[in-house]
Amino acid sequence: MENMDPDRIVLRNAHFIGGRHVEGGAATLDTRRPSDGVSCGGLPVADDDIVDQAVQDAWNAFKTSDWASRAPRERARVLRRWADLVEADVATLAPLEAVCSTRPLRDAAAWDVPFTAEGLRFFAEWADKAGGAVMPTATDHLGMTITEPYGVIGAIIPWNFPLVTTSWKIAPALAAGNAVVVKPSEMTPYSTLRLAELAIEAGLPKGLFNVVQGDGRTTGAALCRHPRIGKVTFTGSTATGAAIMTACAENGTKPVTLELGGKSPQVVFADVPDLDKTARTVARAITLNAGQVCNAGSRLILQRAVGERFVERLAAMFEELKPGATWDPDATMTPIISLPQMERIHGIVQRTVAQGAEIVTGGRAFEGGPGGAYYRPTILTRVQGEMEAVRREIFGPVITVQLFDDEEEALALADHPEYGLAAGVHTADIGRALRMARGIEAGTVWVNRYGRTSDFVIPTGGYKRSGFGKDLGRQAYEACLRVKSVLIDITKGE
Numbered sequence: 001m002e003n004m005d006p007d008r009i010v011l012r013n014a015h016f017i018g019g020r021h022v023e024g025g026a027a028t029l030d031t032r033r034p035s036d037g038v039s040c041g042g043l044p045v046a047d048d049d050i051v052d053q054a055v056q057d058a059w060n061a062f063k064t065s066d067w068a069s070r071a072p073r074e075r076a077r078v079l080r081r082w083a084d085l086v087e088a089d090v091a092t093l094a095p096l097e098a099v100c101s102t103r104p105l106r107d108a109a110a111w112d113v114p115f116t117a118e119g120l121r122f123f124a125e126w127a128d129k130a131g132g133a134v135m136p137t138a139t140d141h142l143g144m145t146i147t148e149p150y151g152v153i154g155a156i157i158p159w160n161f162p163l164v165t166t167s168w169k170i171a172p173a174l175a176a177g178n179a180v181v182v183k184p185s186e187m188t189p190y191s192t193l194r195l196a197e198l199a200i201e202a203g204l205p206k207g208l209f210n211v212v213q214g215d216g217r218t219t220g221a222a223l224c225r226h227p228r229i230g231k232v233t234f235t236g237s238t239a240t241g242a243a244i245m246t247a248c249a250e251n252g253t254k255p256v257t258l259e260l261g262g263k264s265p266q267v268v269f270a271d272v273p274d275l276d277k278t279a280r281t282v283a284r285a286i287t288l289n290a291g292q293v294c295n296a297g298s299r300l301i302l303q304r305a306v307g308e309r310f311v312e313r314l315a316a317m318f319e320e321l322k323p324g325a326t327w328d329p330d331a332t333m334t335p336i337i338s339l340p341q342m343e344r345i346h347g348i349v350q351r352t353v354a355q356g357a358e359i360v361t362g363g364r365a366f367e368g369g370p371g372g373a374y375y376r377p378t379i380l381t382r383v384q385g386e387m388e389a390v391r392r393e394i395f396g397p398v399i400t401v402q403l404f405d406d407e408e409e410a411l412a413l414a415d416h417p418e419y420g421l422a423a424g425v426h427t428a429d430i431g432r433a434l435r436m437a438r439g440i441e442a443g444t445v446w447v448n449r450y451g452r453t454s455d456f457v458i459p460t461g462g463y464k465r466s467g468f469g470k471d472l473g474r475q476a477y478e479a480c481l482r483v484k485s486v487l488i489d490i491t492k493g494e
């Protein structure tokens with residue numbers, strides 16, 4: 001899919017509660033298309049009353065439908081049907097995703113939509129595969145664990161990959177028998193509504209999947225506070241994750257899963273067999289989605305022997321990128337989500353330069369963009385670990401370069417004092433690759449590649465302030481279940 005007319009896409013500014021669209025709320029927000037700054041109309045903000053209605057509907061559906069009690073394979077059948085509908089709906093879903101997010105239409109059609117469908121299928125398959133066990137107690141008792149859903153799970157979603165992230169949260173929750181209330185980002189609210197409509201078409205009982213729109217302080221906070229929410233699963237920034245954890249602690253001691261920010265290193269040793277190939281991997285890891293990826297490889301840790309040659313190649317690759325709207329088939333660089341976000345990125349670059357860093361390429365916005373926010377991919381050299389661009393998550397197309405001489409130094413530089421989401425190691429030496437993979441404190445380490453594959457079985461999640469708990473993998477499914485222990489006295493009566 002290459003073309004769309006953004007002005008002809010019908011956007012519904014509504015919530016989705018109890019199987020239908022619901023309007024109204026405390027206020028409206030002005031959501032804008034990042035590609036050209038055009039308004040998408042007023043998004044309603046769900047207040048306490050609307051959030052309460054959504055959570056109560058979810059709770060009633062959980063209690064009164066047979067979703068949690070039916071045979072798990074029957075739940076799986078609905079999720080698989082839903083996945084088929086999502087895939088078949090690409091002509092609607094991909095433009096809905098592309099219009100208000102930073103996802104290019106082409107990628108949304110070829111990757112985000114199929115990946116969303118496949119996520120639903122992956123978790124459908126767990127529905128009858130993971131459960132309790134009989135435990136090795138003394139033989140006068142039978143001890144077992146049984147697994148049970150939480151009831152209603154609240155899911156709070158960021159703007160950078162709206163469909164895919166939503167599927168990673170709701171698919172395991174629903175497969176495990178829960179109901180869900182999702183709060184999309186206020187910047188990318190539309191594709192989630194379509195996902196909810198398709199769920200009903202697939203046969204998901206009404207009320208099991210609800211969507212409440214709004215900002216974090218009003219709607220997100222109300223969701224975390226609600227007494228009927230059994231667990232909150234969140235993807236977003238570290239600061240918001242901490243606020244959500246506090247709210248959940250203070251309002252019912254609810255468990256949370258937190259997928260947070262990162263400042264991930266890409267370590268390149270001089271022995272890589274193909275410098276160009278490695279440079280392409282490194283470039284993509286920081287320019288994909290204009291660097292607005294949680295595990296963007298934003299810190300290049302480079303062996304001094306190839307330092308200059310590598311940076312030259314990287315700069316040439318950066319300079320080839322062409323900015324354009326998500327629906328521009330010739331564009332190879334997507335917009336930044338908003339102008340304030342671009343100003344934030346530029347501020348960090350400028351302050352780091354003031355601290356002594358040097359700009360190799362980039363360091364400013366593209367001129368004459370089509371009304372959106374487009375920032376040049378940027379390389380900063382002569383940086384030190386304490387400088388702002390090395391320390392803070394930028395969430396934009398900015399990479400810093402630090403040089404090392406030996407493996408010990410590489411490992412020390414790769415370590416970040418706060419974040420530990422992901423890392424990349426590029427080397428021809430397998431022993432060194434494994435030592436680095438063991439040594440780096442991060443939830444994922446890629447060797448001679450960077451970024452996810454379609455292996456949903458591999459969990460994703462952070463160490464340190466990048467969060468805890470996992471999306472994907474068996475771990476994400478099990479995190480949607482509580483474990484109950486049952487102990488039965490089987491001694492013979494007198």
Ligand code: NAD
Binds near residue numbers: 185186220238421
């Ligand atoms: P954000 O934290 O600003 O917002 C995320 C969501 O939380 C939004 O829906 C927002 O409305 C909501 N929110 C904000 N304040 C809230 C509050 N007090 N209570 C409840 N909800 C609240 O993040 P963002 O700008 O949307 O996304 C970018 C961030 O997400 C980056 O830090 C990025 O690294 C992170 N991220 C992490 C992963 C991962 O898997 N670790 C994946 C994608 C994005």
